[in-house]
Amino acid sequence: MDDELTKRVMAVVAATQRIPAETINPESTFAELGVDSLDGVNLLFALEEEFNINIPDEDARQIRGVPDMVAGIRKLLDGAGGSAAQPRR
Amino acid sequence: MGGRRIVVTGLGVISAIGRTVPEFWDSLVAGRSGIGPMETVDRSQFRFQNGAEVRGYAPPDYFEEKEITLLDRFAQFALIACSEAVRDAGVEWSRETSARTAIVTGSCLGGQVSQDQAFYDVYWEKRGRIQPLSIPRVMANAATSHISMKYGITGPAFTVSTACSSANHAIGQAFWMVRDGTADMAIAGGSDAPFAFAMLKAWEAMRVVAPDTCRPFAKDRKGMILGEGAGILILEPLEAAQARGARIYAEIAGFGMTADAHHITQPSVDGPAAAMRAALADAALDLTQVGYINAHGTGTPVNDPAEVTAIRKAFGDHAERLAVSSTKSMHGHALGAAGALEAVATVLALHHGIAPPTANFTEPDPECDLYVVPNQARRLDVEAALSNSFAFGGLNAVLAFRRWGE
Numbered sequence: 380m381d382d383e384l385t386k387r388v389m390a391v392v393a394a395t396q397r398i399p400a401e402t403i404n405p406e407s408t409f410a411e412l413g414v415d416s417l418d419g420v421n422l423l424f425a426l427e428e429e430f431n432i433n434i435p436d437e438d439a440r441q442i443r444g445v446p447d448m449v450a451g452i453r454k455l456l457d458g459a460g461g462s463a464a465q466p467r468r
Numbered sequence: 469m470g471g472r473r474i475v476v477t478g479l480g481v482i483s484a485i486g487r488t489v490p491e492f493w494d495s496l497v498a499g500r501s502g503i504g505p506m507e508t509v510d511r512s513q514f515r516f517q518n519g520a521e522v523r524g525y526a527p528p529d530y531f532e533e534k535e536i537t538l539l540d541r542f543a544q545f546a547l548i549a550c551s552e553a554v555r556d557a558g559v560e561w562s563r564e565t566s567a568r569t570a571i572v573t574g575s576c577l578g579g580q581v582s583q584d585q586a587f588y589d590v591y592w593e594k595r596g597r598i599q600p601l602s603i604p605r606v607m608a609n610a611a612t613s614h615i616s617m618k619y620g621i622t623g624p625a626f627t628v629s630t631a632c633s634s635a636n637h638a639i640g641q642a643f644w645m646v647r648d649g650t651a652d653m654a655i656a657g658g659s660d661a662p663f664a665f666a667m668l669k670a671w672e673a674m675r676v677v678a679p680d681t682c683r684p685f686a687k688d689r690k691g692m693i694l695g696e697g698a699g700i701l702i703l704e705p706l707e708a709a710q711a712r713g714a715r716i717y718a719e720i721a722g723f724g725m726t727a728d729a730h731h732i733t734q735p736s737v738d739g740p741a742a743a744m745r746a747a748l749a750d751a752a753l754d755l756t757q758v759g760y761i762n763a764h765g766t767g768t769p770v771n772d773p774a775e776v777t778a779i780r781k782a783f784g785d786h787a788e789r790l791a792v793s794s795t796k797s798m799h800g801h802a803l804g805a806a807g808a809l810e811a812v813a814t815v816l817a818l819h820h821g822i823a824p825p826t827a828n829f830t831e832p833d834p835e836c837d838l839y840v841v842p843n844q845a846r847r848l849d850v851e852a853a854l855s856n857s858f859a860f861g862g863l864n865a866v867l868a869f870r871r872w873g874e
Contacts, residue, residue, distance in 0.1 A: 416770065417733045420675050436515060436675050436690075
């Protein structure tokens, strides 16, 4: 299940950044992926759409790579009582 | 460089911290912020709650019903500020002088409130038709056009749109036209009214708006706060102003502009530094003559340290002797009007010998360690001042003003 979430996050990163999926791994950082601040907000938007969540600005600011994204999304999905597979609305 | 000396003889503003120049200046000196809960939109739909709106603004207080149907909020603001500036300057135009007067306004967004309403009507309400005056209300040049019609001014007139630098580019162009003799007088400034639902949603998505307030240069700053309003300056050659006995607020001494060629949203250091140096060169000012900078100072984590570094790069050791404040902490970031509000603030700072503070300041940030005039205005005995505007898209525009006094 965790692996599933990580895979979805990596797929969103690949699609949003227009980079091959195989260049991304579960430990990838924004620096390694060449994600700048504008790419970052674009990525957050894509993640919000994918998981039907709202990512607060404060949390967004702490994100430095795939592990932070996965952890943050898991927290949001748990907190909302939702699941990655079932959008809240 | 070269050409005539140009002075500022009239000022007008409408903003969250004052609907007239005296109110605006009182707020600036008091360090009184106009930032508060947004009233023009449904706040429950937004992550951020605060804005710097012209609170309680009612168009009928200023315009006839018939006029209002033609005027978006941003054009109304421009006309209100212009009316004050024209009265303040005591100018009246003849057929000859109106043909020799220029109008240049800046606007980032144009008639956003009208556009939002029109699109809502067709997309959401599924109406088959749009209000027929939408095009003339939305067009970004509406402010310049309405000013021209109101006063019968027939000289060079246009609008500049360079995001957050719009008004500085507008004032700079107007200044150059008067200096080189293309025009004998100019009405210059900017206006914007960004409090429209979809536009605010777009800003929310950028994640640059603070959840609390605007704290430029402070360690716990969390972003910008949107503002609205207009600022207008009347510019004319020194000899003409003296000949008609006009009050002179300050000399507009130089203008510099550069492009970063770097990134569509991230600021650079080199571009802004070069723009400041260009403004000084255009003004024939030595950097040691400058004592105050009205900073771009948006209060975003990224802008402020970059601007401080740029100021250091442009001014070297003299940077330590500068007073640098961001009045966006009070009137918010009024986008295409920002440079105009800040030009008025800078001119008044020189005129009154007082540097307005950076309000809402908490604790210093080691990355922004210039003297930022925290929270309290202070006496300012300086010869010249700069007003910085650095736009998304990397377009930088800096105005230089010199204190007036024999």
